[in-house]
Amino acid sequence: MSRDIRTGELIQSDEAVVEFERLPQVVKRLSARARRHIANSVSKNTIRGMRADLRVYQRAGGLLPADEFDIANFIADQRALGKKPATLERYLNSLHMWHRYMNLPSPVRSMPVRAVMRGIRRSAGTRQKEAPPLLLEDLHRLLDHIDRTDLRGKRDSALFALSFHGAFRRSEVVAVYLEDIQWEARGILVGLRRSKTNQEGAEETKAILRAPASFSYCPVRLLEALVLPR
Numbered sequence: 001m002s003r004d005i006r007t008g009e010l011i012q013s014d015e016a017v018v019e020f021e022r023l024p025q026v027v028k029r030l031s032a033r034a035r036r037h038i039a040n041s042v043s044k045n046t047i048r049g050m051r052a053d054l055r056v057y058q059r060a061g062g063l064l065p066a067d068e069f070d071i072a073n074f075i076a077d078q079r080a081l082g083k084k085p086a087t088l089e090r091y092l093n094s095l096h097m098w099h100r101y102m103n104l105p106s107p108v109r110s111m112p113v114r115a116v117m118r119g120i121r122r123s124a125g126t127r128q129k130e131a132p133p134l135l136l137e138d139l140h141r142l143l144d145h146i147d148r149t150d151l152r153g154k155r156d157s158a159l160f161a162l163s164f165h166g167a168f169r170r171s172e173v174v175a176v177y178l179e180d181i182q183w184e185a186r187g188i189l190v191g192l193r194r195s196k197t198n199q200e201g202a203e204e205t206k207a208i209l210r211a212p213a214s215f216s217y218c219p220v221r222l223l224e225a226l227v228l229p230r
Contacts (some may be wrong), residue, residue: 004226045171064098068110071095075113075159079120088120139164161219165204166190178227186210187220189198 030038058064060076075088096108107113142160145154162171172192182189187209211218 014136019068022147035193049090050094050097053091054098057091057095065102065104066099068107068112071107072112075120076116084123085117085124088117092117136164140217148222148225151226154222158219158226159224161217162190162208165219166208168206177227181223183208188223 052076054064055079057066057074060074060077062070066074071092078088078091079085085190092108092113096106099106114167143157146160148157159173162168163170167171168190170180175193176190180191180193182191185205190206190208192204192206208219211222
């Protein structure tokens, strides 16, 4: 359930989620053009993640707008369900951003919420486990198990090798178009339109060097096998 920000009346949770998609319209004095720019200030992936976090909060019985006790109780209950501190921090960030975009004071920075979160981190004790990194020999074993005689195998091999040697994020490598690749004698230059650390779309290029002919896992040659005509 949620509270209507104008009347204070309770409304259904699904309506509150839809309301989140219309956040820029809350500020009535902004022009339609200004509201579009505000909408573009946050990536679609971020909005999807925030929407999912809000659903978790509301399905747990949380109300929007919230007060500091609502949120402190929510994260304590979620911790009891086994949620990790990093997940709880993400929930708090989504709730904070919802209140800020609704032009409302955010209770997330309040003393009760910060104290509960600090206690959770202290009781967790150890650092959250991270996925082990993919090593070069792991990549080679992966490529050895892919059938590179068909189009799908060529695509997968090129994407895996390019991602590893270019240190691309998943969202970056899947967003690359053929016209973003500049072919050079020594390798390729890959232009990134936008990335997690480059939300404004500033020009960014990564260079991938061609490996010796004896190296069968060269990302440049794997990409050539996929996109260049024979």
